[in-house]
Amino acid sequence: MGKDLLRLDGQLCFAMYAACRAMDALYRRELAALGLTYPQYLVMLELWSRAADAGPNGEAAATVKQLGRALRLDSGTLSPLLKRLEAAGLVRRERDRHDERSVRVALTGQGHALRARAERVPARAHAASGLDAAEAEHLRRMLGRVTASLDLAVADADATTPAGPAA
Amino acid sequence: MGKDLLRLDGQLCFAMYAACRAMDALYRRELAALGLTYPQYLVMLELWSRAADAGPNGEAAATVKQLGRALRLDSGTLSPLLKRLEAAGLVRRERDRHDERSVRVALTGQGHALRARAERVPARAHAASGLDAAEAEHLRRMLGRVTASLDLAVADADATTPAGPAA
């Protein structure tokens, strides 16, 4: 009894975990030519989106805080990642003049230029997934629901036990 | 043009990535009481399954290679992880007598005992996901299909370009 409850292959969490690593392996291949890791690619994606929104003359800059909210990553992860992107010449980082605590991240010319080569990546990834457009969208929505639900559960637990009693 | 193609929020890969991290955050909470990280929990899950299959007298041992296949992890990840589990007193590691290259990993008494407390974790995680049983199973199957498809795509690419030309 309980023999099947703890079975590895039947668990949703393991299916998600394995899918994530398979996806990471694929993107590792696709992004190697661009010199980007997957989280770096996500940061560039967000900056390219902002540049498109800002129009041809816009600045396409974001604070580390804003990037963290969009990507759901904290500064401890983003700070070294952004330094590597800066070292690669893809972004500039400079303190905000009006608020010296904030660091504004902006695309360089090279960063803008890389976008053209990155355009093809989503299509190749989509093809590798083996899903049609409707299935992919369905899966995306399901994952979005699960993420929201899990975030809520963790937030509730945090509210109940601010620092770690584990009854 | 192309403005939406690279949009962060519309990408399946990002939905998966975010869902994985949300799941990890939840399990971090649930497993903290057991003194396990999520990948460590997966290893224990596999060993508990093998113990159940082996019956009351079985040895419930697996080589690092076998664990790697079940969890889709390589030895470079598993070796230090298993050392930490050994340091925690949950597993023993010893060379196979017949093949000195292999290391066999077996549960200790403490490792077996932990199972009772771990039984509750999947139910709590399932509740937090906000899905009913049918939805969870559906999602699990979809992720399995995607994983298989992605694995195939990466393997094909490996076969075509054994070591990294990026044309």
Place this chain on the structure above:
DNA sequence: CCCAATTCGGTTGTGCACAATCAAACGGTG
């Protein structure tokens, strides 16, 4: 028997990811 290739586990180096902690800067209050 000896050599070459293969199969193992381990080690090293890079890069996320997060918790905990810190210092700087800002904002409001007295």
Place this chain on the structure above:
DNA sequence: CACCGTTTGATTGTGCACAACCGAATTGGG
């Protein structure tokens, strides 16, 4: 103006995850 609490980014420490490489042991061919 001086003080306090908050916000923000950085730093530190732990733990995955994988690629690349290493050395030992096994296996197969000559």
